[in-house]
Amino acid sequence: MTRVRRVLAPNPGPFTLEGTNTWVIGDRPSIVIDPGPDDPGHLLSVVDEGEPVGAILLTHRHPDHAPGAARLAEATAAPVYAFRPEGDERPIRHNQVLEVGGASVRAVHTPGHTADHLAFFLEEDRALFTGDAVLGRGTSVVDPPDGDMIAYLHSLNEMRGLGPRTIYPGHGPAVFDAVAKLDQYAAHRLRREEQVIEALAGGKGTAAEMVPGIYGEEVTGPMQPVAARSVLAHLLKLEREGKVARSGAVDHFVLVEQKPCARCGRLAAPRSRYCRQCSMDMLQEGPRRGEETGPAVR
Ligand SMILES: [Zn+2]
Numbered sequence: 039m040t041r042v043r044r045v046l047a048p049n050p051g052p053f054t055l056e057g058t059n060t061w062v063i064g065d066r067p068s069i070v071i072d073p074g075p076d077d078p079g080h081l082l083s084v085v086d087e088g089e090p091v092g093a094i095l096l097t098h099r100h101p102d103h104a105p106g107a108a109r110l111a112e113a114t115a116a117p118v119y120a121f122r123p124e125g126d127e128r129p130i131r132h133n134q135v136l137e138v139g140g141a142s143v144r145a146v147h148t149p150g151h152t153a154d155h156l157a158f159f160l161e162e163d164r165a166l167f168t169g170d171a172v173l174g175r176g177t178s179v180v181d182p183p184d185g186d187m188i189a190y191l192h193s194l195n196e197m198r199g200l201g202p203r204t205i206y207p208g209h210g211p212a213v214f215d216a217v218a219k220l221d222q223y224a225a226h227r228l229r230r231e232e233q234v235i236e237a238l239a240g241g242k243g244t245a246a247e248m249v250p251g252i253y254g255e256e257v258t259g260p261m262q263p264v265a266a267r268s269v270l271a272h273l274l275k276l277e278r279e280g281k282v283a284r285s286g287a288v289d290h291f292v293l294v295e296q297k298p299c300a301r302c303g304r305l306a307a308p309r310s311r312y313c314r315q316c317s318m319d320m321l322q323e324g325p326r327r328g329e330e331t332g333p334a335v336r
């Protein structure tokens with residue numbers, strides 16, 4: 039087993055739980071994931087734990103994860119890797135494997151929380167470092183437009199496909215049943231989507247209107263606008279899938295009524311008389327007798 043240590047950054051808050059987890063993997067040299075905020079005391083603890091450091095990896099550029107990278111790189115002379123590098127940082131791509139001090143870490147592009155989000159998979163131990171894509175407690179924030187619910191659900195699936203055993207999240211405690219956690223996260227999002235559809239069916243049109251009914255007592259005061267962003271992320275997903283449309287105002291949504299296909303009776307595609315399959319078939323067949331619209335020439 040590769041040694042994994044957590045150094046907790048002193049930035050607790052409603053989004054960061056106890057603070058940001060800076061993960062130190064392996065020895066001589068070690069890998070550091072997410073140096074956290076630019077806090078000299080915290081970075082000193084990271085150096086103490088990780089020296090010598092061989093590589094610094096960023097899950098994404100949010101201010102609770104990335105700003106410490108420059109100071110840590112200066113103190114350790116280790117390169118910084120990011121999906122969207124800045125300055126002297128190096129790029130790291132989806133599926134790229136870094137070998138450092140006997141550990142192999144695979145970068146996994148996991149957009150959804152942010153477009154540039156990476157998870158890191160420590161292959162020999164099936165340990166997944168999830169940044170803000172999966173937290174040790176509670177749920178991840180998906181805030182459009184950088185946050186994207188379709189991409190997020192795809193990323194949950196991608197992470198599950200790795201067959202991870204342990205999750206080391208960006209915030210909160212480590213999770214020792216990784217697949218169950220990923221399933222729970224996906225089920226939570228599907229449940230939320232159902233609640234959004236129910237709210238639309240009940241006549242609610244904007245994300246803000248839907249929050250009290252969906253979240254109830256769970257979310258109050260300053261967290262309400264955050265919950266509304268998450269509901270909006272679901273609405274934008276449903277809009278792209280053709281299940282909802284905007285009506286009147288830009289932030290007002292309605293369910294798109296779905297009718298049976300006029301040809302086969304299955305559910306028709308949104309705003310169409312036919313299902314997708316029949317539309318395709320008819321395009322390939324060309325107009326059939328009786329469906330011709332122009333004057334018949336005999
Ligand atoms: Zn974040």
Ligand SMILES: [Zn+2]
Binds near residue numbers: 169209
């Ligand atoms: Zn975070």
